[in-house]
Amino acid sequence: MQENKVNNPEQPQLERSETTNATHERYMRRCIDLALNGREGAKPNPMVGSVIVVDGRIIGEGYHIEYGKAHAEVNAFASVEAKDEHLLPKATLYVSLEPCSHFGKTPPCADLIISKGVKKVVVGCVDPYSEVSGRGIERLRKAGIEVLVGVLEKECLFLNRFFITLNTLQRPYIILKWAQTLDGFIDCNGEATAISIPFTSMLVHKLRAESDAILVGNNTEKKECPRLNVRHWSGRDPKKVVLSSKTTIPELLSSLHAENIQSLMVEGGLKTHNSFIEADLWDEIHIETAPFTVGKGTRAPQIPANAKLIEHEDWDGNQTFVLVKESGLLGK
Ligand SMILES: NC(=O)C1=CN([C@@H]2O[C@H](COP(=O)(O)OP(=O)(O)OC[C@H]3O[C@@H](n4cnc5c(N)ncnc54)[C@H](OP(=O)(O)O)[C@@H]3O)[C@@H](O)[C@H]2O)C=CC1
Numbered sequence: 001m002q003e004n005k006v007n008n009p010e011q012p013q014l015e016r017s018e019t020t021n022a023t024h025e026r027y028m029r030r031c032i033d034l035a036l037n038g039r040e041g042a043k044p045n046p047m048v049g050s051v052i053v054v055d056g057r058i059i060g061e062g063y064h065i066e067y068g069k070a071h072a073e074v075n076a077f078a079s080v081e082a083k084d085e086h087l088l089p090k091a092t093l094y095v096s097l098e099p100c101s102h103f104g105k106t107p108p109c110a111d112l113i114i115s116k117g118v119k120k121v122v123v124g125c126v127d128p129y130s131e132v133s134g135r136g137i138e139r140l141r142k143a144g145i146e147v148l149v150g151v152l153e154k155e156c157l158f159l160n161r162f163f164i165t166l167n168t169l170q171r172p173y174i175i176l177k178w179a180q181t182l183d184g185f186i187d188c189n190g191e192a193t194a195i196s197i198p199f200t201s202m203l204v205h206k207l208r209a210e211s212d213a214i215l216v217g218n219n220t221e222k223k224e225c226p227r228l229n230v231r232h233w234s235g236r237d238p239k240k241v242v243l244s245s246k247t248t249i250p251e252l253l254s255s256l257h258a259e260n261i262q263s264l265m266v267e268g269g270l271k272t273h274n275s276f277i278e279a280d281l282w283d284e285i286h287i288e289t290a291p292f293t294v295g296k297g298t299r300a301p302q303i304p305a306n307a308k309l310i311e312h313e314d315w316d317g318n319q320t321f322v323l324v325k326e327s328g329l330l331g332k
């Protein structure tokens, strides 16, 4: 007969009071999922999610819904039912981004957390925003709250890569995007050609909706007069920018930074992509490949050596690839 391991006194007992890493990650993942609901509304603020946990039960959760309105932690506390309020001194609050410590559009979340008297706070990543940048964590610790930092840190940084890039590199997050034929051309003998299928066009428009600005080179502008708007998805149209020899890329990026533009989608053509690649001014590359050949045309750009593939999908024969910079802020 099999030994009953559960009641075997020789077996080490699982320490119930110590929360494991996997448990922390489970709640942090929930914070990230919640945060993503703020994709449209939170801008230009970062997306943030928060959950409040007592003895393995979520008693409150929230996210930053709208710019200028309540932060994730405020909404999480507001969702706690009156009957559970007395549990807060035993609670762990999870939050995907360091709680704020400054008076912005709303009062500091660090102060709210202290006044609510939770036992522990688990933070996904430090907020690089200069007004916060470690001060929120410091304030919680000074108040005697145990703070654990860096659970699913990479994922939490990736979630707010646009906001973080603007605040650390003083330029928008740059996504290069092109569509190419199977034999590696971005047009057909110099003429614009449809490479995407309806489904992948929809994905392109989704990416446009998520970008604050969109850029093409002067040749593409003159040849195609592209609309570069959001027609096959819902959301805001990005600001259209044309790159020409009237300006340089660094000048353009600093003027976009001054306008608080957090993300720039570059749609080509070849000379434009190559300029960004040669200057190492890119963070992410999206490539679509169609299953047909054209024989001649404008060559697709060379993928830079420091690009790392993170996503590959097949959509009825058209393939999409997402790459990030290996040595970049987030590609490590
Ligand atoms: N399949 C796809 O995804 C796409 C395909 N295309 C295709 O690509 C072709 C055009 O590509 P290509 O001929 O390479 O031209 P581009 O569209 O890249 O435009 C090149 C022009 O952009 C300006 N420019 C580029 N780099 C810089 C820089 N570093 N500083 C300042 N200005 C700069 C210059 O403008 P100036 O004239 O002022 O010197 C340059 O002549 C078209 O046939 C188009 O249909 C275009 C986009 C996407």
Ligand SMILES: Nc1c(N[C@@H]2O[C@H](COP(=O)(O)O)[C@@H](O)[C@H]2O)[nH]c(=O)[nH]c1=O
Pocket: 178, 179, 192, 193, 194, 195, 196, 201, 204, 216, 220, 224, 225, 226, 227, 228, 229, 267, 268, 288
């Ligand atoms: N032909 C092609 C692309 N071409 C890009 O889209 C621009 C046109 O945008 P719009 O005027 O809004 O339709 C064009 O200037 C070029 O940058 N993109 C793709 O994803 N797939 C395609 O097959």
Ligand SMILES: [Zn+2]
Pocket: 071, 072, 099, 100, 107, 108, 109, 110
């Ligand atoms: Zn806050």
